[in-house]
Each structure stands twice: as structure tokens, then as C-alpha cells.
Amino acid sequence: GTEQTSWMPTLGRPVMRHKQYHHHHYRSLISQKHAPTMMPHLEAAENDYFTNNPPPKDIKANITLAREFVGRHADDGRRVVLVTSGGTTVPLESQTVRYIDNFSAGTRGATSAEYFLEHGYAVIFLHRQFSLLPYSRHYSHNTRSFLDFMKEDNGRVVVDEQHQDEMLRVLRQYDEVKRAGKLLILSFITITEYLWDLREVAKLMQPLGPRAMFYLAAAVSDFFVPHDRMVEHKIQSSEEFSQSAGSNNGKPPAARTEGRSLIIDLEPVPKFLKQLVDGWAPEGMIVSFKLETDPSMLVKKAQYSLEKYAHHLVIGNLLATRKWEVVFVSAMEGEKWIRVPRHRRTKSFSGVESLVGAADLQNHESGRSLVADASVPH
Numbered sequence: 605g606t607e608q609t610s611w612m613p614t615l616g617r618p619v620m621r622h623k624q625y626h627h628h629h630y631r632s633l634i635s636q637k638h639a640p641t642m643m644p645h646l647e648a649a650e651n652d653y654f655t656n657n658p659p660p661k662d663i664k665a666n667i668t669l670a671r672e673f674v675g676r677h678a679d680d681g682r683r684v685v686l687v688t689s690g691g692t693t694v695p696l697e698s699q700t701v702r703y704i705d706n707f708s709a710g711t712r713g714a715t716s717a718e719y720f721l722e723h724g725y726a727v728i729f730l731h732r733q734f735s736l737l738p739y740s741r742h743y744s745h746n747t748r749s750f751l752d753f754m755k756e757d758n759g760r761v762v763v764d765e766q767h768q769d770e771m772l773r774v775l776r777q778y779d780e781v782k783r784a785g786k787l788l789i790l791s792f793i794t795i796t797e798y799l800w801d802l803r804e805v806a807k808l809m810q811p812l813g814p815r816a817m818f819y820l821a822a823a824v825s826d827f828f829v830p831h832d833r834m835v836e837h838k839i840q841s842s843e844e845f846s847q848s849a850g851s852n853n854g855k856p857p858a859a860r861t862e863g864r865s866l867i868i869d870l871e872p873v874p875k876f877l878k879q880l881v882d883g884w885a886p887e888g889m890i891v892s893f894k895l896e897t898d899p900s901m902l903v904k905k906a907q908y909s910l911e912k913y914a915h916h917l918v919i920g921n922l923l924a925t926r927k928w929e930v931v932f933v934s935a936m937e938g939e940k941w942i943r944v945p946r947h948r949r950t951k952s953f954s955g956v957e958s959l960v961g962a963a964d965l966q967n968h969e970s971g972r973s974l975v976a977d978a979s980v981p982h
């Protein structure tokens with residue numbers, strides 16, 4: 605039968621689990637410290653954040669869309685992945701003129717979303733507004749304009765001959781995904797919008813159990829300006845026009861001018877991966893990314909993240925080489941590099957995603973392997 609007994613160290617007692625819960629069991633083996641329920645101090649930090657930083661205007665609309673989407677695919681027994689993509693911003697003013705940004709064009713997220721769709725997943729694509737989108741990414745944000753793919757033919761606009769085959773292929777995939785309603789696109793701009801969307805969508809995905817995956821490729825701010833320390837209006841560069849200090853609640857504003865300098869005092873963003881793993885998505889498979897610039901830090905930091913959050917997989921990448929190589933770090937398989945062979949590293953090549961894609965992740969329900977034979981010779 606499919607029922608198996610597995611020892612759940614966090615619960616301290618043997619429990620009956622369906623086979624597909626194996627990855628869950630494995631997660632508990634990584635870290636025996638954390639019970640699958642949320643710990644009180646985490647709950648407090650979470651509540652503080654969401655109490656003090658109000659939801660985005662479109663949160664209700666996003667919840668409605670996500671509820672319908674998840675419900676429909678749950679009924680069909682389909683796997684659903686939440687792909688996050690693009691960088692979050694930290695606004696310095698409520699009426700925002702200036703903000704701090706996190707680097708991410710959205711290539712990783714948009715490309716991976718296409719491969720997940722190809723492998724039968726339904727995809728919720730939570731992305732930074734105007735960052736790359738699945739399918740249309742092939743024709744946007746280029747050095748070329750999309751108009752360069754077109755030409756005039758007897759008073760009508762058509763696709764240029766040399767792009768016909770490629771665009772037909774992309775268009776067919778896109779139409780199929782649209783027809784089947786397998787792609788939901790949501791967007792964020794700020795860190796707070798991102799975190800609200802992530803939390804609400806994750807909670808809606810709970811009924812999917814282990815058929816839910818989280819693929820967190822977005823570049824998330826580590827420091828931010830809390831709502832109650834944000835000034836309302838554009839920060840003035842000239843002292844004569846500077847607002848008299850004092851933001852909401854009489855707290856010192858996080859940004860102020862001193863002489864001719866701008867002083868910004870940022871606070872840490874709580875580590876929400878912890879909440880996601882333990883509270884919002886206790887049964888889902890969670891894949892996070894780690895971006896570094898110093899090669900000697902990458903694997904160490906990825907391992908640290910895996911141990912700290914006790915989720916399934918950390919995919920490490922370096923800013924300079926992220927399109928050609930990534931390292932998978934998991935408790936099950938240790939450290940595993942995936943590299944695009946040198947001769948394929950051309951401009952038109954879509955990147956390491958075509959080697960990794962979803963195929964390597966989708967075995968998680970069987971608990972056998974997170975990384976299939978995906979590595980290619982260097």
C-alpha cells in the first residue's frame with residue numbers, strides 16, 4: 605500500500621503518512637529544532653510587521669484571483685508553483701519619488717515559469733511590476749524594440765520572416781497556457797506589497813498540501829523603512845525647504861537631511877522565509893535562491909540558509925555567472941553544480957534554466973530526488 609510509517613522527530617512520535625509526504629519527513633530531519641507549528645516569537649514578529657505595514661490596495665483583488673486559481677487546479681489534482689521574480693523596492697517617502705531597489709531583471713523567474721508550465725505545473729507568477737514576464741520576455745527588455753521583429757507587408761503588420769519560426773513556437777506555448785488558464789500573473793513593487801502577497805497566496809495554497817511549491821527567485825530587501833517612520837512628501841535636498849522632523853506617531857523619520865547630506869536609517873526586514881516554512885506553507889516544497897558576488901561565500905551562505913530555515917533546497921548563484929551556473933544545496937544531495945557547457949553560452953541561449961527547469965524539482969512528492977541527473981559536463 606501507499607501508507608508508510610515514518611518517524612517524525614519534531615513531533616516525537618511515529619505518525620502515519622501518505623507516501624507523498626516524504627519530503628516533509630525529510631525536512632524535519634534537517635532541523636529537529638522546529639515544530640511544524642509557528643513559534644510564538646515568530647508569530648509576534650509577523651504580526652508586528654503586518655500590523656504596522658498596511659496591505660497594498662490590490663490585496664483583495666489578488667486574493668480573489670489566487671483563490672479561484674488555486675481552487676480550480678486543486679480540483680484537477682495539479683501541482684501549483686508560486687514563482688516570485690524581480691526585485692522589491694524600499695520607498696523613502698509615502699508619496700514615493702525615491703526608493704532603494706534590489707537587483708533582478710526577472711530573467712530567472714520568467715524563464716523558470718515557462719519550464720514549470722511545460723512540465724505540467726500551474727504557475728502563480730508574483731513579479732515586480734514591469735520586470736520580465738514568461739513568454740513575452742523573448743520580445744521585451746531587449747536591446748531591440750519589439751517593433752524590430754515586425755515589418756510592413758501590403759499595408760499590414762506582420763512578423764519578419766527571420767523571426768517567424770521562433771515566434772510561432774513561443775506564441776503556441778503561450779496560447780495553450782492561456783487557454784488552459786494555467787498562469788496567474790500578480791505584481792508587487794515594494795517589499796511590503798511583496799510580503800503581503802506572499803503570505804496571503806501561501807495561505808491559500810495550503811489545501812494543496814505537498815502539491816504546492818514555492819520557488820523564491822525574487823530579490824528581497826533586507827532593510828526597509830517602516831510605515832510609521834516614513835515621511836509623507838518628497839525629501840528636500842535644500843535645508844531651507846526641509847520638512848520639520850517628525851513622521852507618523854512622533855517617531856523619528858527614517859530619512860532626513862543633515863547639512864547637505866541625506867541620512868537614511870533602515871531597519872531589518874524580519875526573515876520571512878522562517879514564517880513561510882513553519883507557518884504559511886508547512887507542507888509545501890520550498891526552494892529559495894541565494895545571490896552572492898563573492899565566490900568564496902556562496903556555498904557557505906547557501907548551507908547556512910538551508911540549516912537555518914530547514915526548507916528543501918537552496919539554489920545559489922553568483923551575480924556575474926548566474927546565467928551559466930547554479931549550485932543546488934540540499935540536505936539530501938549536498939552540493940551539486942549545474943553548468944551550461946561553454947559552447948552553448950551564447951547571447952540567444954536562455955540560460956541554465958533549460959537544463960534545470962522543473963523536471964529536476966518535480967520528484968519531490970516521491971521524496972526520492974530533488975535533483976535528477978541534470979548536470980552537464982563543463
Ligand code: PMT
Nearest residue numbers: 708709710711712820821823824873875876877892893895
Ligand atoms: O532576475 P535575474 O536578473 O535573472 O537574477 C536572478 C537572481 C540573481 C535575482 C536570482 O537567481 C536570485 O538569486 N534571487 C534571490 C536573491 C536574494 O534576494 O537573495 P537574498 O540573500 O536576499 O535572499 C535569500 C532568501 O532569503 C530568499 O529566498 C528570500 O526570500 C529570503 N529572505 C530575504 C530577505 C528577507 N527579509 N526575508 C527572507 O526570508
